[in-house]
Amino acid sequence: MNADVVIIGCGPAGIQAGIHSSRKKAKTVIIGKMRNSALYGARIENYFGIPGKTDGSLLLQEGINQAVSFGCIHLDLNVTQAAAEEGHFRVTTETGEEITCGSVVIATGISRMKLGIPGEKELLGKGVSYCTECDCNFFKGLRVAVIGSESQAAVSSELMTKYASEVYWIGENISAGRNLVDKAESMGVKIIAGTPKEIVGSTEVKRLLLNDGRSIDIDGVFIELGGRSSSDLAMDLGLMPEADNSVRVDGRCETSVKGVFACGDITGGPWQLARAVGEGAVAGLNAAERTSDA
Numbered sequence: 001m002n003a004d005v006v007i008i009g010c011g012p013a014g015i016q017a018g019i020h021s022s023r024k025k026a027k028t029v030i031i032g033k034m035r036n037s038a039l040y041g042a043r044i045e046n047y048f049g050i051p052g053k054t055d056g057s058l059l060l061q062e063g064i065n066q067a068v069s070f071g072c073i074h075l076d077l078n079v080t081q082a083a084a085e086e087g088h089f090r091v092t093t094e095t096g097e098e099i100t101c102g103s104v105v106i107a108t109g110i111s112r113m114k115l116g117i118p119g120e121k122e123l124l125g126k127g128v129s130y131c132t133e134c135d136c137n138f139f140k141g142l143r144v145a146v147i148g149s150e151s152q153a154a155v156s157s158e159l160m161t162k163y164a165s166e167v168y169w170i171g172e173n174i175s176a177g178r179n180l181v182d183k184a185e186s187m188g189v190k191i192i193a194g195t196p197k198e199i200v201g202s203t204e205v206k207r208l209l210l211n212d213g214r215s216i217d218i219d220g221v222f223i224e225l226g227g228r229s230s231s232d233l234a235m236d237l238g239l240m241p242e243a244d245n246s247v248r249v250d251g252r253c254e255t256s257v258k259g260v261f262a263c264g265d266i267t268g269g270p271w272q273l274a275r276a277v278g279e280g281a282v283a284g285l286n287a288a289e290r291t292s293d294a
Helices: 013-025 055-071 134-141 151-162 178-186 230-236 272-291
Strands: 005-008 027-031 074-077 079-083 088-093 100-103 102-104 143-147 166-171 191-194 195-202 207-210 215-217 220-223 260-262
Touching: 005 013, 005 079, 005 088, 005 100, 005 178, 005 272, 013 027, 013 055, 013 102, 013 272, 027 055, 027 100, 055 074, 074 134, 079 230, 088 102, 102 230, 102 272, 134 151, 134 220, 151 166, 151 178, 260 272
Parallel strands: 005 027, 005 102, 027 074, 102 260, 143 166, 143 220, 166 191
Antiparallel strands: 079 088, 088 100, 195 207, 207 215
16 A cells, blocks of 8 residues: 555544644555553543543544544554655555555554563563563573564564574464464464463563463563554664653654654653644644655
């Protein structure tokens, strides 16, 4: 598929960018799952013009409906890869579909989703990691578990087969694209249906306990919930995130890579709905304008 603007992320910043880009008559594609947004399921009571408490999920759905009414295409998928190529960008989804475009807007947020189980916080940096690409080299010849059900867990599991001696992919309901699952299995990944209960170890990770009582001896745990993180995608596109995983932008919400824009939580605090929507408008307008000038 060819597009003028691809927006990665389906939160308030990404959706607002899609609304403004589409209204500028740019062919716009939003790629992302609303349920991965921090606004999904949240209660909002401090947003202009909306009195009382409002369900964030409803705001997201109404926003998507708006964007689509202006001609925007929404793909309810995760992005597995992004690349800057000569004169354009290429974005790949978990189904293997590739979209080429003139501008990219990163609106993925920055938070790493956590499991919230015993041992996760205590063993962070001692075998527990939220970034497979960052820490894969530390686990050469060791046994690791990748936890998650979506595309990032699939991609991370495949990557770890190049380093670890054994790779377990653990997810309650695997929802990654069939092609990603098949590829991971063909590389020797052992897929286990289950829910993590506790990460065990004192000074380092020793084993993972599941809710059904099973125990898996491992040396490392990679927690990869949802789609690819903002920092991963930023690096794909030639950007170097800040220490807090944020990305610097100018007044037009453009990054140091021409044609790559960013908006919302990925650009730093305060992490508020109003700020995300405002930046989304700026990023969407400028991303669309750039393609019309090209």
